[in-house]
Amino acid sequence: MKKIPVLEIFGPTIQGEGMVIGQKTMFVRTGGCDYRCSWCDSAFTWDGSQKAELLTAEEIVNRLRETGGTSFNHVTLSGGNPALHQGIEEVIAMLKDEGVRTAVETQGSIWQDWMIDIDDVTISPKPPSSRMKTDWEKLDHYINHLKDRPGKRTSIKVVIFDESDLRYAEAVHSRYPDVPMYLQTGNPHLDAAEGEWLLKQLLLNYEWLVNQVIASDRLNEVKVLPQLHTLLWGNKQGV
Numbered sequence: 001m002k003k004i005p006v007l008e009i010f011g012p013t014i015q016g017e018g019m020v021i022g023q024k025t026m027f028v029r030t031g032g033c034d035y036r037c038s039w040c041d042s043a044f045t046w047d048g049s050q051k052a053e054l055l056t057a058e059e060i061v062n063r064l065r066e067t068g069g070t071s072f073n074h075v076t077l078s079g080g081n082p083a084l085h086q087g088i089e090e091v092i093a094m095l096k097d098e099g100v101r102t103a104v105e106t107q108g109s110i111w112q113d114w115m116i117d118i119d120d121v122t123i124s125p126k127p128p129s130s131r132m133k134t135d136w137e138k139l140d141h142y143i144n145h146l147k148d149r150p151g152k153r154t155s156i157k158v159v160i161f162d163e164s165d166l167r168y169a170e171a172v173h174s175r176y177p178d179v180p181m182y183l184q185t186g187n188p189h190l191d192a193a194e195g196e197w198l199l200k201q202l203l204l205n206y207e208w209l210v211n212q213v214i215a216s217d218r219l220n221e222v223k224v225l226p227q228l229h230t231l232l233w234g235n236k237q238g239v
């Protein structure tokens with residue numbers, strides 16, 4: 001069995017973002033990313049500050065059961081970019097055998113055939129504030145492969161920090177009008193302690209984003225969300 005670098009396994013918690021928001025889920029966070037977003041809230045997956053553990057699919061599933069017992073039916077793969085790794089198809093198949101649904105969070109830069117088997121795929125292309133560049137042809141290919149999967153869901157989620165990010169989101173939405181689109185509050189306060197100050201800032205940012213979407217005639221079908229887990233637990237890791 002192939003080994004997959006795993007940074008952390010945690011849950012059950014709630015999915016705090018996007019299309020699956022509020023869903024009770026476990027998380028498997030893989031190590032390594034092909035991007036370096038300026039505001040990455042999970043930079044510990046790629047900046048060398050934390051070490052990944054190499055685990056087989058069987059070890060990952062065992063660890064999920066040790067951590068979550070029987071209190072989950074849904075597992076979210078995130079990172080880093082989980083799409084850097086082969087061998088994840090074995091994790092998906094083993095979970096499917098146990099009746100557990102799967103989700104993935106990826107930026108849509110690297111294709112893996114196992115994407116097709118994931119129940120809830122969230123593709124999160126990166127706006128200008130991240131300082132990353134979108135390869136539109138690659139993204140077209142990605143989204144075309146995932147669009148029509150009976151019984152499975154695909155969505156796009158763009159994190160918004162400023163007005164140029166909003167213009168980027170409008171362009172993404174116009175390019176893929178049939179794919180459900182979520183806009184998410186950016187959290188610029190990655191070093192802030194949990195508490196009323198952070199909560200207030202995040203809600204103000206959310207209110208700003210809602211008002212921007214209300215004002216845009218190019219964003220009439222999007223859903224606007226905060227990061228629920230940051231509202232509840234601030235910048236804490238593993239929740």
Ligand SMILES: C[S@@+](CC[C@H](N)C(=O)[O-])C[C@H]1O[C@@H](n2cnc3c(N)ncnc32)[C@H](O)[C@@H]1O
Binds near residue numbers: 041079081082105187
């Ligand atoms: C940490 S990433 C891991 C998965 C994948 N690399 C990606 O970016 O989609 C998970 C999600 O968190 C979002 N995210 C990262 N940093 C954030 C921040 N500071 N504020 C809000 N969302 C953030 C990303 O845009 C992505 O949608």
Ligand SMILES: Nc1nc2[nH]cc(C(=O)O)c2c(=O)[nH]1
Binds near residue numbers: 015078229239
């Ligand atoms: N509760 C919770 N929801 C999340 N949604 C996306 C996350 C991520 O870091 O990928 C995340 C996370 O780390 N925790």
Ligand code: SF4
Binds near residue numbers: 037079080081
């Ligand atoms: S693509 Fe995702 S994990 Fe990678 S740097 Fe950007 S936000 Fe972080």
Ligand SMILES: [Mg+2]
Binds near residue numbers: 041042
């Ligand atoms: Mg996160």
